Amino acid sequence: MTELLGIARFKFKEGKREEYKRLSAQAMEIVRTKDSGTLQYDTYFNDDQSECIVIERYRDSEAAMEHAANLAEVSAAVLATVSVVHGELLGEPSAELRAKLADSEVPQLFTLYESM
Secondary structure (H helix, E strand, O other): OOOEEEEEEEEEOOOOHHHHHHHHHHHHHHHHHHOOOEEEEEEEEOOOOOEEEEEEEEOOHHHHHHHHHHOHHHHHHHHOOEEEEEEEEEOOOOHHHHHHHOOOOOOEEEOOOOOO
């Protein structure tokens, strides 16, 4: 299995929700125009819009690394608007991607245990 699924949950910092939305729209445009292997990039808000969950799917580890490189500048600004509640990466990341994530607390890596 090479496809990867990323799940991140963010809580907005005081007064930063609209800034997050603006930056998120920039990120979405970058994904649409530059990413070649991002299969899904969706943001979901809870009812009071105090938190959101971002679901990302990538064709493979190369696509995930391309995505990270394309969003490097805007990602730093996005992370300044939120607190990370949790983040996971599900799948079988390449050795290169594992190395890039080694010093990061987020995301936690989960590999497939059993499949149909």
